[in-house]
Amino acid sequence: xxxxxxxxxxxxxxxxxxxxxxxxxxxxxxxxxxxxxxxxxxxxxxxxxxxxxxxxxxxxxxxxxxxxxxxxxx
Amino acid sequence: xxxxxxxxxxxxxxxxxxxxxxxxxxxxxxxxxxxxxxxxxxxxxxxxxxxxxxxxxxxxxxxxxxxxxxxxxxxxxxxxxxxxxxxxxxxxxxxxxxxxxxxxxxxxxxxxxxxxxxxxxxxxxxxxxxxxxxxxxxxxxxxxxxxxxxxxxxxxxxxxxxxxxxxxxxxxxxxxx
Numbered sequence: 116x117x118x119x120x121x122x123x124x125x126x127x128x129x130x131x132x133x134x135x136x137x138x139x140x141x142x143x144x145x146x147x148x149x150x151x152x153x154x155x156x157x158x159x160x161x162x163x164x165x166x167x168x169x170x171x172x173x174x175x176x177x178x179x180x181x182x183x184x185x186x187x188x189x
Numbered sequence: 190x191x192x193x194x195x196x197x198x199x200x201x202x203x204x205x206x207x208x209x210x211x212x213x214x215x216x217x218x219x220x221x222x223x224x225x226x227x228x229x230x231x232x233x234x235x236x237x238x239x240x241x242x243x244x245x246x247x248x249x250x251x252x253x254x255x256x257x258x259x260x261x262x263x264x265x266x267x268x269x270x271x272x273x274x275x276x277x278x279x280x281x282x283x284x285x286x287x288x289x290x291x292x293x294x295x296x297x298x299x300x301x302x303x304x305x306x307x308x309x310x311x312x313x314x315x316x317x318x319x320x321x322x323x324x325x326x327x328x329x330x331x332x333x334x335x336x337x338x339x340x341x342x343x344x345x346x347x348x349x350x351x352x353x354x355x356x357x358x359x360x361x362x363x364x365x366x
Contacts, residue, residue, distance in 0.1 A: 120215065120225040121282070125205035128230040133201070139234055150193050150245040152260040156206035158315045163210045163307070166320060167217045170307045177328035178299060 193249045193256070195241040204237045210311070214304055215279065226279050226300050233278035236269075243268040243342070262316040263353060266309035267345035273305035274298075274335055302335040313349055317356040 123131075132139050195203070211228050219225045244264050248255035279300045306328070314320050323331070334340050354363040 120219065120227040123228075123230065125208035125212070128208050128228070128233070129201055129204050132204075132230050132234040139231060150195050150241075150248055150255065150260075151199075152241075152244055152248075152265060153262055153316075154203075154265075155315060156202065159311055160206060160209055160213075162314050162320065163311045164213055166311060166314065166322075167214050167307060168220075169322065170310065171214075171217050171303060173322060173325065174303045174306065174328050174332065177325045178303075178332055180325075180329045181333075 193245045195245055200238060200241060203241060204234055207233060207237050210308065211278065211304065214307060218279075218300060218303070224281055224283060226281055229278050229280050232276040232280075236272040236276040236278055239272040239275070240265065240268045243271070262312040263346060263349045266312040266316075266349050267342050269308050269312070270305045270335070270340075270345055271342045273301055273308065277301040279304055298336055299332070302332050305335065306331055309345075309349065313353050313356065317353050319356045321356045323352075 208228065208230070211233060215226050215228060244260050245255075247264055247268075248258065248260050252258045252260075277297055279297065281297060281300075306323075310321075310323065351364050355361070357363070
């Protein structure tokens, strides 16, 4: 039987990990100042959507080489 | 040091983007598969916070003005590989989180290595403006090293710098002479 996976939105997931009584709350909360980086989340999501399927196919093909190379390269 | 860290609002934004990317990756990974991979939100959150803490630490140490200067996506790519492999946020709950049912490389660790490399390459693609792909041998070498060898974050930054230079110029003279 084919299994289904649990579905959750990004907002639901963040709400779950950021509850004030949770163990993870203290990790990133109550920070006042900030650092920054060169970031474009929309571009990352777009490029991921364009390339994920191809990347997975290529990496699955590459991982088949494990079966032919039981002796690690030296 | 506290002042150089990414703030809560940024972490929240990055987590949500990361979650969306991981969610779509899982959909693609699960296509045609009987056993489904999914995201452990807590492990992904720990990875996201650790990635940006490392980026902030890198900036604090290496940049003359870490408040104003921005880190490029190569640092994010390298630290993402480090922490995605460490926390392994992609899981197979229906397998009872058991790995190695069929082969050592055929389980959680491989799925996380693939996601880590996809996330890294995606950042390099945005950084270079080129939707390049690695060759099969390079994919194998990287996956092998992530599973069985040690790749330091500094070596990943250097490797991703080289790959980015090749992707931008398409010319080995950008790297060797």
